[in-house]
Amino acid sequence: MVGYIRILKSRSFSSILFPIPSIRKYSIMSLVEKAKKAAAYKAVDDNFPPNAKYIGIGSGSTVVYVAERIGQLPNKDSFICIPTGFQSKQLIIDNGLTLGTIEQFPDLDIAFDGADEVDPKLSLIKGGGACLFQEKLVAASAKKFIVVADYRKESNVLGKQWTQGVPIEIVPNSYVKVTKDLKQLGAKTITLRQGGKAKAGPVITDNNNFLIDADFGEIEDPADLHNKIKSLVGVVETGLFIGMASASYFGEEAGGVKLWTV
Ligand SMILES: O=C[C@H](O)[C@H](O)[C@H](O)COP(=O)(O)O
Numbered sequence: 001m002v003g004y005i006r007i008l009k010s011r012s013f014s015s016i017l018f019p020i021p022s023i024r025k026y027s028i029m030s031l032v033e034k035a036k037k038a039a040a041y042k043a044v045d046d047n048f049p050p051n052a053k054y055i056g057i058g059s060g061s062t063v064v065y066v067a068e069r070i071g072q073l074p075n076k077d078s079f080i081c082i083p084t085g086f087q088s089k090q091l092i093i094d095n096g097l098t099l100g101t102i103e104q105f106p107d108l109d110i111a112f113d114g115a116d117e118v119d120p121k122l123s124l125i126k127g128g129g130a131c132l133f134q135e136k137l138v139a140a141s142a143k144k145f146i147v148v149a150d151y152r153k154e155s156n157v158l159g160k161q162w163t164q165g166v167p168i169e170i171v172p173n174s175y176v177k178v179t180k181d182l183k184q185l186g187a188k189t190i191t192l193r194q195g196g197k198a199k200a201g202p203v204i205t206d207n208n209n210f211l212i213d214a215d216f217g218e219i220e221d222p223a224d225l226h227n228k229i230k231s232l233v234g235v236v237e238t239g240l241f242i243g244m245a246s247a248s249y250f251g252e253e254a255g256g257v258k259l260w261t262v
Pocket residue numbers: 058059060061062063113114115116126127128129130131132135
C-alpha cells in the first residue's frame with residue numbers, strides 16, 4: 001500500500017506529492033512484533049522452571065524474544081540451552097547463554113518454539129523457516145513444550161491460515177518420487193521450496209536436505225496425514241506436530257496474551 005504526503009508550498013499553493021510507501025506497513029509490523037514479544041516474554045515468565053538445567057530453544061522470529069527473555073534471567077549461567085538449528089544456535093550465543101547439543105543432553109526440562117499455525121488441540125504446522133526436523137527432535141526430548149506465536153497463527157483447523165502447505169523435509173534425491181506419492185495422498189499443490197533471490201535452486205535445510213510444501217487444504221485429521229506422509233520413502237519428517245505442545249501463548253492484536261492449553 002503506497003501512501004502520499006502532500007506538501008503545500010506557501011507562495012504558489014501548488015503541491016508536491018511524496019510517496020511514503022511503508023507507513024502503513026510499519027504500523028502493522030510493529031503490532032505483530034509487539035504481539036510476538038508479549039507472547040514470548042509471558043511464556044518464559046510463566047513456565048521457566050526455577051531449577052531447570054537443559055532448555056530447548058526453537059527457531060524463527062518469535063523465539064528471538066524467548067532467547068532475549070531467557071538471557072535476562074539472573075541465573076543464566078546455571079543452565080544449558082540446546083538449539084534447533086543454525087539461527088537458534090546464534091540466538092543462544094548472542095544472548096550470552098550456554099550452548100549444548102542434543103547429543104550431549106537428550107533429556108530437556110522444557111523447550112520453547114514458534115509455530116506457523118496452531119489449532120485448539122495444539123496440533124501445529126511448523127517449518128515455515130525450514131527448521132522442522134531439529135525442532136521436532138528437541139520438542140520430543142523435552143518434558144514440556146511451549147509454543148509462542150502472534151494472533152495470526154490461531155486457527156480452528158490446520159491448513160486454513162497457513163495456506164502454503166505442510167512443510168516436509170526429504171532426502172534430496174527422493175523429491176521426484178515423494179512428489180508423485182504426495183499427489184496420490186491428495187495434495188493439491190506440491191512445491192519444492194526454492195531459495196528465491198538468496199539462492200538459485202532449492203532451499204537446503206540445516207540437515208542438508210530439501211523441503212517440500214504440500215497443500216492439502218484444510219486438514220481434518222492432522223495425525224492421520226502426518227502418519228501417511230511420514231511412511232513415504234524419502235521423507236525425513238513432517239511439519240505437523242501432533243500431541244507435543246502443552247500450551248500455546250498468542251500475542252494479541254489489541255495487546256495482551258491469550259493462552260491455549262490441553
Ligand atoms: O522452521 C521454522 C519454524 O518452524 C518456526 O518456528 C515457525 O516457522 C514460526 O516462525 P515465526 O515465529 O517466525 O512465525
